[in-house]
Protein backbone atom coordinates (compact mmCIF):
# COMPACT_ATOMS: atom_id res chain seq x y z
CA UNK A 182 0.00 0.00 0.00
CA UNK A 183 1.16 3.50 -0.83
CA UNK A 184 1.01 4.61 2.79
CA UNK A 185 3.65 2.01 3.69
CA UNK A 186 6.13 3.39 1.20
CA UNK A 187 8.76 5.91 2.30
CA UNK A 188 8.10 9.31 0.73
CA UNK A 189 11.12 10.33 -1.33
CA UNK A 190 11.27 13.92 -2.51
CA UNK A 191 12.81 14.08 -5.96
CA UNK A 192 14.56 17.27 -7.05
CA UNK A 193 16.08 16.48 -10.39
CA UNK A 194 15.14 15.61 -13.96
CA UNK A 195 13.59 12.30 -14.93
CA UNK A 196 16.52 10.46 -16.59
CA UNK A 197 18.06 8.83 -13.51
CA UNK A 198 14.78 8.97 -11.64
CA UNK A 199 13.00 6.82 -14.20
CA UNK A 200 15.59 4.09 -13.81
CA UNK A 201 15.50 4.41 -10.03
CA UNK A 202 11.70 4.34 -10.05
CA UNK A 203 11.54 1.21 -12.15
CA UNK A 204 13.69 -0.61 -9.58
CA UNK A 205 12.60 0.83 -6.26
CA UNK A 206 8.91 1.71 -6.54
CA UNK A 207 8.21 -1.11 -4.05
CA UNK A 208 10.10 0.93 -1.40
CA UNK A 209 9.49 4.60 -2.14
CA UNK A 210 6.64 6.90 -2.94
CA UNK A 211 8.19 9.35 -5.39
CA UNK A 212 7.31 13.00 -4.93
CA UNK A 213 8.60 14.49 -8.12
CA UNK A 214 8.83 18.18 -7.28
CA UNK A 215 11.25 18.83 -10.14
CA UNK A 216 8.45 18.87 -12.69
CA UNK A 217 6.21 21.05 -10.52
CA UNK A 218 6.09 24.85 -10.65
CA UNK A 219 4.52 25.04 -7.20
CA UNK A 220 6.42 26.13 -4.10
CA UNK A 221 7.48 23.01 -2.17
CA UNK A 222 4.90 23.15 0.63
CA UNK A 223 2.05 23.60 -1.84
CA UNK A 224 3.42 20.82 -3.96
CA UNK A 225 3.50 18.47 -0.95
CA UNK A 226 -0.11 19.40 -0.20
CA UNK A 227 -1.11 18.32 -3.70
CA UNK A 228 0.57 14.98 -2.92
CA UNK A 229 -1.29 14.64 0.42
CA UNK A 230 2.07 14.57 2.13
CA UNK A 231 2.99 16.19 5.43
CA UNK A 232 6.37 17.95 5.21
CA UNK A 233 7.33 16.19 8.46
CA UNK A 234 6.96 12.78 6.80
CA UNK A 235 9.71 13.51 4.28
CA UNK A 236 13.03 12.19 5.60
CA UNK A 237 14.94 11.90 2.33
CA UNK A 238 15.65 13.85 -0.85
CA UNK A 239 16.96 12.37 -4.09
CA UNK A 240 18.49 15.04 -6.33
CA UNK A 241 21.10 16.01 -8.87
CA UNK A 242 22.90 19.19 -9.88
CA UNK A 243 20.09 20.46 -12.11
CA UNK A 244 18.11 21.76 -9.15
CA UNK A 245 19.36 23.67 -6.15
CA UNK A 246 18.59 22.20 -2.74
CA UNK A 247 18.39 25.49 -0.90
CA UNK A 248 18.28 26.28 2.81
CA UNK A 249 14.58 27.17 2.27
CA UNK A 250 13.80 23.71 0.96
CA UNK A 251 15.77 22.06 3.75
CA UNK A 252 14.07 24.23 6.38
CA UNK A 253 10.62 23.26 5.07
CA UNK A 254 11.31 19.62 5.95
CA UNK A 255 11.71 19.24 9.71
CA UNK A 256 12.45 15.47 9.62
CA UNK A 257 14.90 15.55 6.72
CA UNK A 258 17.87 13.29 7.50
CA UNK A 259 19.53 12.52 4.17
CA UNK A 260 20.06 14.15 0.80
CA UNK A 261 21.19 11.57 -1.72
CA UNK A 262 22.55 13.09 -4.91
CA UNK A 263 23.20 11.01 -8.01
CA UNK A 264 26.27 13.15 -8.69
CA UNK A 265 29.87 13.42 -7.53
CA UNK A 266 29.58 17.17 -7.04
CA UNK A 267 27.30 18.57 -4.35
CA UNK A 268 27.61 22.33 -4.91
CA UNK A 269 23.84 22.37 -5.62
CA UNK A 270 23.16 21.53 -1.97
CA UNK A 271 23.29 24.08 0.85
CA UNK A 272 25.96 22.26 2.84
CA UNK A 273 26.04 24.85 5.64
CA UNK A 274 22.36 24.24 6.37
CA UNK A 275 22.93 20.46 6.24
CA UNK A 276 25.77 20.76 8.73
CA UNK A 277 23.67 22.91 11.00
CA UNK A 278 20.84 20.37 10.96
CA UNK A 279 23.08 17.26 10.97
CA UNK A 280 21.69 16.14 7.61
CA UNK A 281 23.74 13.55 5.79
CA UNK A 282 24.74 14.15 2.14
CA UNK A 283 25.52 11.08 0.09
CA UNK A 284 27.19 11.27 -3.33
CA UNK A 285 28.11 8.67 -5.96
CA UNK A 286 31.44 7.69 -7.38
CA UNK A 287 33.43 5.21 -9.33
CA UNK A 288 31.54 4.60 -12.61
CA UNK A 289 30.77 8.29 -12.83
CA UNK A 290 34.41 9.23 -12.30
CA UNK A 291 35.46 6.88 -15.09
CA UNK A 292 32.86 8.20 -17.51
CA UNK A 293 33.59 11.85 -16.75
CA UNK A 294 37.32 11.18 -17.17
CA UNK A 295 36.61 9.58 -20.56
CA UNK A 296 34.68 12.71 -21.50
CA UNK A 297 37.61 14.92 -20.48
CA UNK A 298 39.98 12.93 -22.68
CA UNK A 299 37.46 12.88 -25.54
CA UNK A 300 37.09 16.67 -25.39
CA UNK A 301 40.85 17.13 -25.31
CA UNK A 302 41.39 14.84 -28.28
CA UNK A 303 38.59 16.59 -30.15
CA UNK A 304 40.11 20.04 -29.55
CA UNK A 305 43.67 18.92 -30.37
CA UNK A 306 42.80 16.93 -33.49
CA UNK A 307 40.02 19.34 -34.49
CA UNK A 308 37.60 16.45 -34.91
CA UNK A 309 34.35 18.43 -34.62
CA UNK A 310 35.80 21.27 -36.67
CA UNK A 311 37.00 18.74 -39.28
CA UNK A 312 33.57 17.13 -39.34
CA UNK A 313 31.96 20.50 -40.08
CA UNK A 314 34.66 21.23 -42.67
CA UNK A 315 34.16 17.94 -44.53
CA UNK A 316 30.40 18.29 -44.55
CA UNK A 317 30.53 21.64 -46.31
CA UNK A 318 33.51 20.70 -48.40
CA UNK A 319 34.30 21.91 -51.87
CA UNK A 320 36.29 18.77 -52.91
CA UNK A 321 39.57 20.36 -54.03
CA UNK A 322 39.88 22.08 -50.63
CA UNK A 323 40.23 18.80 -48.69
CA UNK A 324 43.90 19.40 -47.99
CA UNK A 325 43.49 22.95 -46.80
CA UNK A 326 42.28 22.01 -43.30
CA UNK A 327 44.70 23.36 -40.65
CA UNK A 328 47.03 20.74 -39.17
CA UNK A 329 46.68 19.45 -35.63
CA UNK A 330 49.36 19.03 -32.96
CA UNK A 331 50.06 15.71 -31.26
CA UNK A 332 48.79 14.64 -27.86
CA UNK A 333 51.82 12.58 -26.80
CA UNK A 334 54.29 14.66 -24.78
CA UNK A 335 51.78 17.34 -23.87
CA UNK A 336 52.18 18.68 -20.33
CA UNK A 337 48.81 18.30 -18.68
CA UNK A 338 48.02 20.21 -15.51
CA UNK A 339 45.12 18.62 -13.68
CA UNK A 340 43.29 20.82 -11.20
CA UNK A 341 41.78 18.51 -8.60
CA UNK A 342 43.38 15.09 -8.37
CA UNK A 343 40.40 13.36 -6.75
CA UNK A 344 38.55 10.41 -8.22
CA UNK A 345 37.89 12.05 -11.61
CA UNK A 346 41.29 13.77 -11.80
CA UNK A 347 43.03 10.50 -10.94
CA UNK A 348 41.19 8.71 -13.76
CA UNK A 349 42.08 11.50 -16.20
CA UNK A 350 45.76 11.22 -15.18
CA UNK A 351 45.73 7.44 -15.66
CA UNK A 352 44.25 7.76 -19.15
CA UNK A 353 46.51 10.58 -20.32
CA UNK A 354 49.63 8.84 -19.00
CA UNK A 355 48.79 6.08 -21.49
CA UNK A 356 48.98 8.74 -24.24
CA UNK A 357 52.50 9.67 -23.02
CA UNK A 358 51.40 12.97 -21.58
CA UNK A 359 53.34 14.48 -18.70
CA UNK A 360 51.03 14.83 -15.73
CA UNK A 361 51.20 17.61 -13.15
CA UNK A 362 48.53 18.69 -10.72
CA UNK A 363 47.19 21.20 -8.27
CA UNK A 364 44.93 20.22 -5.41
CA UNK A 365 44.27 21.33 -1.85
CA UNK A 366 47.00 19.01 -0.58
CA UNK A 367 49.91 17.18 -2.12
CA UNK A 368 49.04 13.52 -2.66
CA UNK A 369 51.96 11.43 -1.33
CA UNK A 370 50.79 8.33 -3.22
CA UNK A 371 51.40 9.77 -6.71
CA UNK A 372 54.63 10.76 -8.40
CA UNK A 373 53.15 13.56 -10.55
CA UNK A 374 54.59 17.01 -9.87
CA UNK A 375 52.48 18.97 -7.39
CA UNK A 376 51.92 22.73 -7.75
CA UNK A 377 50.52 24.66 -4.84
CA UNK A 378 49.96 27.61 -7.16
CA UNK A 379 47.60 27.43 -10.16
CA UNK A 380 49.37 30.21 -12.12
CA UNK A 381 52.66 28.30 -11.90
CA UNK A 382 50.90 25.11 -12.97
CA UNK A 383 49.36 26.93 -15.95
CA UNK A 384 52.68 28.41 -17.09
CA UNK A 385 54.26 24.94 -17.09
CA UNK A 386 51.28 23.27 -18.84
CA UNK A 387 50.06 22.87 -22.42
CA UNK A 388 46.67 21.75 -21.20
CA UNK A 389 44.66 22.41 -18.04
CA UNK A 390 41.96 19.91 -17.08
CA UNK A 391 39.51 21.02 -14.41
CA UNK A 392 38.19 18.21 -12.25
CA UNK A 393 37.82 19.74 -8.81
CA UNK A 394 34.61 20.41 -6.89
CA UNK A 395 33.12 23.89 -6.96
CA UNK A 396 33.49 25.54 -3.55
CA UNK A 397 33.99 29.10 -2.33
CA UNK A 398 37.73 28.48 -2.62
CA UNK A 399 37.67 27.04 -6.16
CA UNK A 400 35.21 29.48 -7.77
CA UNK A 401 37.11 31.14 -10.67
CA UNK A 402 40.22 29.13 -9.82
CA UNK A 403 40.95 29.67 -13.51
CA UNK A 404 40.86 33.43 -13.94
CA UNK A 405 42.41 35.71 -16.54
CA UNK A 406 45.86 35.53 -14.93
CA UNK A 407 45.80 31.73 -15.11
CA UNK A 408 44.65 31.79 -18.74
CA UNK A 409 47.36 34.25 -19.75
CA UNK A 410 49.92 32.04 -17.97
CA UNK A 411 48.65 29.03 -19.95
CA UNK A 412 49.25 31.00 -23.11
CA UNK A 413 48.08 31.24 -26.68
CA UNK A 414 48.56 27.57 -27.54
CA UNK A 415 47.13 26.32 -24.25
CA UNK A 416 43.96 24.28 -24.05
CA UNK A 417 41.45 24.21 -21.20
CA UNK A 418 39.17 21.24 -20.59
CA UNK A 419 36.43 21.62 -17.98
CA UNK A 420 34.46 18.61 -16.75
CA UNK A 421 34.05 19.96 -13.19
CA UNK A 422 31.69 22.88 -12.87
CA UNK A 423 31.33 25.95 -15.08
CA UNK A 424 32.10 28.46 -12.35
CA UNK A 425 35.57 27.00 -11.81
CA UNK A 426 36.46 29.30 -14.73
CA UNK A 427 35.67 32.96 -15.04
CA UNK A 428 33.56 32.30 -18.13
CA UNK A 429 33.40 35.92 -19.29
CA UNK A 430 37.20 36.03 -19.32
CA UNK A 431 37.37 32.62 -20.97
CA UNK A 432 35.22 33.86 -23.84
CA UNK A 433 37.40 36.98 -24.19
CA UNK A 434 40.65 34.97 -24.11
CA UNK A 435 39.33 32.54 -26.74
CA UNK A 436 38.08 35.33 -29.00
CA UNK A 437 41.36 37.26 -28.75
CA UNK A 438 43.47 34.11 -29.27
CA UNK A 439 45.03 34.48 -25.83
CA UNK A 440 44.47 30.77 -25.27
CA UNK A 441 44.46 28.09 -27.93
CA UNK A 442 41.18 26.25 -27.37
CA UNK A 443 38.72 24.75 -24.96
CA UNK A 444 36.67 21.61 -24.45
CA UNK A 445 33.75 22.37 -22.15
CA UNK A 446 31.22 19.96 -20.68
CA UNK A 447 30.02 22.46 -18.07
CA UNK A 448 29.05 26.14 -18.05
CA UNK A 449 28.78 28.86 -15.49
CA UNK A 450 25.04 29.50 -15.91
CA UNK A 451 23.66 26.23 -17.14
CA UNK A 452 21.61 25.67 -19.19
CA UNK A 453 22.86 28.92 -20.79
CA UNK A 454 25.99 28.79 -22.90
CA UNK A 455 27.75 31.95 -24.16
CA UNK A 456 26.73 32.33 -27.81
CA UNK A 457 30.14 33.77 -28.72
CA UNK A 458 31.55 30.25 -28.37
CA UNK A 459 29.32 28.79 -31.08
CA UNK A 460 31.33 30.07 -34.01
CA UNK A 461 34.78 29.21 -32.63
CA UNK A 462 36.31 26.16 -34.32
CA UNK A 463 38.83 25.69 -31.50
CA UNK A 464 36.07 25.19 -28.96
CA UNK A 465 34.18 21.93 -28.41
CA UNK A 466 30.98 22.10 -26.39
CA UNK A 467 29.13 19.29 -24.67
CA UNK A 468 25.83 19.51 -22.73
CA UNK A 469 27.07 18.46 -19.26
CA UNK A 470 27.00 14.94 -20.62
CA UNK A 471 30.04 13.36 -18.97
CA UNK A 472 27.88 11.49 -16.52
CA UNK A 473 24.99 10.75 -18.84
CA UNK A 474 25.88 7.20 -19.81
CA UNK A 475 23.41 4.44 -19.06
CA UNK A 476 26.08 2.58 -17.06
CA UNK A 477 26.55 5.66 -14.98
CA UNK A 478 22.80 5.96 -14.34
CA UNK A 479 22.59 2.31 -13.29
CA UNK A 480 25.58 2.61 -11.01
CA UNK A 481 24.36 5.88 -9.50
CA UNK A 482 20.93 4.36 -8.82
CA UNK A 483 22.55 1.44 -7.03
CA UNK A 484 24.68 3.74 -4.89
CA UNK A 485 21.77 6.04 -4.04
CA UNK A 486 19.67 3.00 -3.11
CA UNK A 487 22.43 1.70 -0.82
CA UNK A 488 22.74 5.06 0.96
CA UNK A 489 18.97 5.32 1.42
CA UNK A 490 18.78 1.71 2.67
CA UNK A 491 21.52 2.36 5.19
CA UNK A 492 19.80 5.55 6.33
CA UNK A 493 16.32 4.07 6.70
CA UNK A 494 17.57 0.94 8.44
CA UNK A 495 19.73 2.74 11.00
Ligand SMILES: O=CC(=O)O
Nearest residue numbers: 263264265266472
Ligand atom coordinates in the same frame (compact mmCIF):
# COMPACT_ATOMS: atom_id res chain seq x y z
O1 LIG B 1 28.12 16.74 -12.89
C1 LIG B 1 28.02 15.65 -12.47
C2 LIG B 1 28.40 15.23 -11.14
O2 LIG B 1 28.81 16.05 -10.30
O3 LIG B 1 28.28 14.03 -10.87
